[in-house]
Amino acid sequence: MTRIGTALAAVLVTTGAAMAEDVRLDVGGDSVIGTYEVSDGPGPAVLLLHGFTGTRDELPVEGTEDFVFTRFARQLAAAGMPSLRIDFRGSGESLEMPWEETTFSTQIEDAVAAVDWMAAHPDIGAREIAVIGWSQGGLVAAHLAAERPDLARVVLLNPVTAPRVSFGALFGPEVMEAGLAAAPATPVGFTLPWGAEMELNGAFFHEIPDSDPVGAIADYPGPVLVVVGANDDLITPQPAMGQSVLDARGNATDTLVLMEMDHVFNVFTGPDMLDQVIATTIAWLSGA
Structure with a gap:
């Protein structure tokens, strides 16, 4: 059973009227650490789910002091949308469960607990709750939508839609073979294409x-919004991977947006493309 703990007392001033509150959720006896970005506007409350090997703040944005999700959260708050971003167990500050024990299932459990925490938060009250998932966070968001079909809206950013294809390419055949052959609790070591061991x-x-x-x-x-990058070399080919979501659903309210960006919204060259993604997402969440 998922148990949801209380928020930590710390409240930090960020920018303008926006404030961020660090929170701790108890999931299966382990802590999930998150940041709740406060906003008193009328928009939905938004859960942000990070990608594989990421953290709740996500990658730094070149030329700024921001990270992808801190920038996202600040602009959501300015648009009247409070948000919660979490470190999945094993990631960031949620280290009571070690990283090597993470699975899709544990991350889905964390996301469900986060939605339940948001629904019980007095500042959210009767607000609608939406979710934004990036990369593997998109995979988690898709499963979260099945677990919590009362979510108001779902946004998938460069999501993993075909795990065997995407992770097979990421790990390579030898690592995949070793991982599939290993016992559930046996660690398998590997080096990712960008050098992380x-x-x-x-x-x-x-x-x-x-x-x-x-x-x-x-x-x-x-409704579901899927935003994909024409130059994404991790989730490929695009836009076919993103289109597969719309094809399976056949929902006239769904939207697919193709942008000239890589898997990380071109943030290694600056914030311009990320800001376009954020603006597109906020407009769609607002019903524009």
């Missing part, structure tokens, strides 16, 4: 062939 237990690999985020979100009744 790490381990994941066999349990992570075992979920890859059976995970179906497109099937999970197919029956979600609310």
